[in-house]
Amino acid sequence: MKVLIVEDDALHRAFLAEAVRAALPECGQVIEAENGLKGEAQARIAQTEHIVMDLQMNERNGIEAARTIWRERPDTKILFWSNYSDEAYVRGVARIVPEGATYGYVLKSASEERLKLALRSVFVESQCVIDREVRGVQQKSLGTSLGLSDVEYEILVDVALGLTDKAIAQRKHLSLRSVQNRLQQLYEKLDVYETPGQVNVGWFNLRTRAVSVALSRKVLNASAIERAERDLRQSAGL
Amino acid sequence: MKVLIVEDDALHRAFLAEAVRAALPECGQVIEAENGLKGEAQARIAQTEHIVMDLQMNERNGIEAARTIWRERPDTKILFWSNYSDEAYVRGVARIVPEGATYGYVLKSASEERLKLALRSVFVESQCVIDREVRGVQQKSLGTSLGLSDVEYEILVDVALGLTDKAIAQRKHLSLRSVQNRLQQLYEKLDVYETPGQVNVGWFNLRTRAVSVALSRKVLNASAIERAERDLRQSAGL
DNA sequence: TCCTGTCCTGCGGGAACCCGCAGATTTTGC
DNA sequence: GCAAAATCTGCGGGTTCCCGCAGGACAGGA
Structure with a gap:
């Protein structure tokens, strides 16, 4: 059994390597990569099926790396180990995980025990392990109150890119008015109308x-x- | 001599504590805080004049914490130790450092030697130490080609907040047209007119x-x- | 079948934005 | 002290945005 570690912080990388060896005595080889690009290459060369990886790296971030790795080997087991549970990350991961693939998402703030447990669960038991806090974000993103639907999220991304209504309409094959409708939903859900001061118009x-x-x-x-x-x-x- | 460490990542905190003890044998006490808020409190309680601190923390980030600390004791020596050299951070730090204060800015990717050297330089020699890479960002931000002037930067921030031209004009005590002029400069400097595709209008x-x-x-x-x-x-x- | 809810679409108008032009004011350099 | 350069300001227009209103398409339930 080989495990690939993809993590740009040297301290965290060393800590991870140690945790892997401790949690998985059957692990014969631990390979390390310091960014997403090298991680992809290593995964291809070493034919490894077990990866633990940071999101948020310089050269290529974890989500993009995971996407290409999973495209080549959809049965790869990936444990994401991240500082944040931003909705953007959670959504990004959920968007790329292939049908039936096993993966995990634990926060760096979790205890070492939790990390080791997740390592065993994902790599040995093929179980999906998602931190409670991360799951909370997932739930929230699905709830109707504060959560955006997928279509709304895509519109939001296009707007954030700086695209025009017209451009979005063209990209999404919608009429101008439909785009504007979705924008209005977005504005409501994001509480854009709330004002810090008293004058609101x-x-x-x-x-x-x-x-x-x-x-x-x-x-x-x-x-x-x-x-x-x-x-x-x-x-x-x- | 007391040193306060403000850093939210446990691994990094431990590493820093060790580095401080190694680099500063005359240091009698090392205090730790795990976010900016607690850091402010500790600085106040312990009356410490030497702080090494991360930017990017949860409760209150390093820039805000440093601002309040320096407001209370402008002679405090602060060494910033950060993952990134984003222009936003560099500019944020430069904006709050008081007249004549000594500080440092080293990246986490730097070698342990560089870190220890910076610790001695800033805390003992009262010298400002800024990583080469960070200085590069500083230079770039001052260069006329890609760099924004301070006024332009403030406009940018207001726009990013989602304010209207009119609102900005009011806040900055300018006419509507002046705000729009500044915006046009901004658009040019940021190469907003560049287009990914061929159709550009x-x-x-x-x-x-x-x-x-x-x-x-x-x-x-x-x-x-x-x-x-x-x-x-x-x-x-x- | 009809009703209701949801989504897409067009129309129209008021507001905000982007910007060229031109005069006034301030700052800078020699 | 004066000319050049940079900024601030108003005007006017074309465009885009924001959104109420209203009609059409389509799915599910009584």
């Missing part, structure tokens, strides 16, 4: 404000926008 | 696009926006 540009509160609430983050930007360039460039 | 909402590229280029980041949001609420609420 004309203080906010709703479109930009929506991006702002989405960032504050971690519904969006910079890496999600960068990913969308690359997708946009690709689809526009062909 | 009407694809982008310049205002939102500006925020998008500012985020991608790390000129802005989420914590800078959150800080500005709090400032806004405060100034609007009084």
